[in-house]
Amino acid sequence: MGVGITVEHLNAFYGKTQALFDVNITVLANHATALIGPSGCGKSTFIRCLNRMHETIPEARVEGKVLIGDLSVYNGTSATQLRRRVGMVFQKPNPFPTMSIYDNVAAGLKLNGFRNRKQLDDVVHKSLHASALWDEVKDHLHKKSGASLSGGQQQRLCIARALAVQPEVLLMDEPCSALDPISTGKIEELIFQLKEQYTIVIVTHNMQQAARVAEFTGFFLLGKMIEYDKTEKIFTNPSDKRTEDYVTGRFG
Amino acid sequence: MAFSVPLISLRRRVMDHAMTGASVLTVLLVLLPLFAIFAYLVYMGIGSINLAFLTQTPKPVGEPGGGMANAIVGSMVILAIASLLGVPLGIGAGIFLSEYGRNRYGDIVRFVSDVLNGVPSIVIGIVAYGLVVMRQKHFSALAGGVALAIMMIPTIARTTEQMLLLVPQAIREAAYGLGVSRWRTTLSITLRTATSGVITGVMLAFARVAGETAPLLFTAFGNQFWNWKMDQPTAALSLQIFTYAISPYDEWHRQAWAGALVLIILIVSAVAAVRIAVKHGTLSGA
Numbered sequence: 001m002g003v004g005i006t007v008e009h010l011n012a013f014y015g016k017t018q019a020l021f022d023v024n025i026t027v028l029a030n031h032a033t034a035l036i037g038p039s040g041c042g043k044s045t046f047i048r049c050l051n052r053m054h055e056t057i058p059e060a061r062v063e064g065k066v067l068i069g070d071l072s073v074y075n076g077t078s079a080t081q082l083r084r085r086v087g088m089v090f091q092k093p094n095p096f097p098t099m100s101i102y103d104n105v106a107a108g109l110k111l112n113g114f115r116n117r118k119q120l121d122d123v124v125h126k127s128l129h130a131s132a133l134w135d136e137v138k139d140h141l142h143k144k145s146g147a148s149l150s151g152g153q154q155q156r157l158c159i160a161r162a163l164a165v166q167p168e169v170l171l172m173d174e175p176c177s178a179l180d181p182i183s184t185g186k187i188e189e190l191i192f193q194l195k196e197q198y199t200i201v202i203v204t205h206n207m208q209q210a211a212r213v214a215e216f217t218g219f220f221l222l223g224k225m226i227e228y229d230k231t232e233k234i235f236t237n238p239s240d241k242r243t244e245d246y247v248t249g250r251f252g
Numbered sequence: 253m254a255f256s257v258p259l260i261s262l263r264r265r266v267m268d269h270a271m272t273g274a275s276v277l278t279v280l281l282v283l284l285p286l287f288a289i290f291a292y293l294v295y296m297g298i299g300s301i302n303l304a305f306l307t308q309t310p311k312p313v314g315e316p317g318g319g320m321a322n323a324i325v326g327s328m329v330i331l332a333i334a335s336l337l338g339v340p341l342g343i344g345a346g347i348f349l350s351e352y353g354r355n356r357y358g359d360i361v362r363f364v365s366d367v368l369n370g371v372p373s374i375v376i377g378i379v380a381y382g383l384v385v386m387r388q389k390h391f392s393a394l395a396g397g398v399a400l401a402i403m404m405i406p407t408i409a410r411t412t413e414q415m416l417l418l419v420p421q422a423i424r425e426a427a428y429g430l431g432v433s434r435w436r437t438t439l440s441i442t443l444r445t446a447t448s449g450v451i452t453g454v455m456l457a458f459a460r461v462a463g464e465t466a467p468l469l470f471t472a473f474g475n476q477f478w479n480w481k482m483d484q485p486t487a488a489l490s491l492q493i494f495t496y497a498i499s500p501y502d503e504w505h506r507q508a509w510a511g512a513l514v515l516i517i518l519i520v521s522a523v524a525a526v527r528i529a530v531k532h533g534t535l536s537g538a
Contacts, residue, residue: 051429053425053428053429056424056425056428058354079428080431080432080433081431082431083428083429083430083431084430084431085431087429087430088425088429090422090425090426090429092422094420094422094423094425094426095426096423096426096427096441096444096445097423097445098444098445098447098534098535099444099535100535107427107430107432107441108430108431108432111427111430111432111436111437111440111441112430112431112432112436143535144535145535148535158426161426161430162429162430165430165431
């Protein structure tokens with residue numbers, strides 16, 4: 001089951017440059033929350049703070065409080081432990097190129113020392129079903145490399161890979177921006193089903209996509225969270241002038 | 253309305269052909285010496301390769317026959333020791349340079365490694381002499397292996413570094429995102445993704461040291477008889493070729509040619525075997 005996320009007074013930096021300013025947000029469990037805003041507004045930086053991926057960049061640092069369920073992210077929790085509970089799907093599909101489709105999905109478990117063949121088979125099967133890829137790859141699970149699939153298939157493979165470690169939260173950083181409309185449609189459908197089991201935070205450049213998949217939407221501008229509300233409200237009756245300008249296409 | 257396709261100007265077509273021709277020519281120029289050397293080796297050496305050459309030890313001067321069996325085995329032993337020491341150290345250094353060495357310490361290691369690469373091989377032989385031979389009080393295959401390993405390390409380290417840097421950051425992030433630790437990611441994801449490039453570097457280093465003579469002169473030293481102990485003077489093909497080639501006897505000259513041919517065949521087959529093994533383990537579409 002998914003868990004909620006609470007963020008309080010989050011500031012993020014790249015060296016001396018501040019990328020996020022005092023972000024506060026509460027994400028509901030088992031819902032999809034979209035983050036929108038123009039390029040460079042900090043939405044990717046924000047979700048990379050939720051699984052401590054931000055700090056893998058040299059000289060990057062974070063201040064503030066993040067709670068995933070009741071787990072305090074920046075308070076003595078190990079990054080690797082945390083990331084097993086908070087899965088991530090990236091902008092560009094990034095399957096492991098030297099691994100088979102099966103090994104790609106099983107990677108998270110195998111590399112963490114999980115060896116039970118039967119249970120691995122089971123998890124791979126379930127994860128590929130959940131990401132709606134099973135039927136397309138079931139005949140060459142072991143023979144083909146993850147990199148041999150099409151872009152849309154690769155992205156669903158990456159989703160399956162993230163699901164296989166059974167996270168509670170799934171972070172998606174513009175998961176459809178490299179995909180065609182048909183693949184995008186498939187992934188959006190998937191997000192709909194996945195939120196029954198996971199809490200989903202999705203960064204997107206595509207406002208229609210936010211409107212289609214998310215119950216809640218946050219609008220970022222210049223490193224600040226301008227407005228966070230029900231998606232309907234953000235798109236039809238935003239409280240902030242800047243949000244209105246953005247969603248009506250007047251800038252950004 | 254139909255558009256007419258504009259003709260590509262004559263100058264551009266001529267230039268295109270000229271450039272293609274020039275690149276084919278340079279390829280031929282590069283391959284020519286290789287084939288010439290190999291053909292000449294076969295011509296001079298094939299006549300002296302027979303069962304005795306491959307199974308017997310050298311005969312004393314004046315006695316016909318004999319072979320280089322002990323030198324063939326000795327070369328293999330020395331190269332195995334060199335690879336066992338040099339490959340892990342070289343790859344380890346390459347990992348440090350690419351994953352942890354984007355700073356001053358890395359720059360120092362890179363500089364030292366490039367200098368080491370330029371040290372004359374006979375000097376490296378002297379280093380191994382001081383490190384191993386002086387302490388053991390006698391020449392040995394181990395000392396020869398250490399000398400060759402020192403020569404392999406900088407080549408392997410720098411190629412490994414370059415190959416690991418080619419692995420996109422996104423692949424590392426994918427592993428971190430699954431809760432895989434950094435060292436696990438480096439070994440099981442980054443290094444694995446770069447495998448074929450790293451192996452190319454290892455093969456280059458291996459092929460380079462396989463024919464080295466100077467570093468073995470006062471380390472492995474050579475031996476006219478069978479020796480199965482790693483801490484005893486050991487024959488090597490390159491040493492045997494050197495000894496025979498500077499001798500005044502025609503029979504030994506012929507054997508030196510045969511030895512050179514065997515050495516080059518051994519190197520080529522080792523490289524080919526590794527290539528085939530790697531290709532066999534690669535998935536379709538990878």
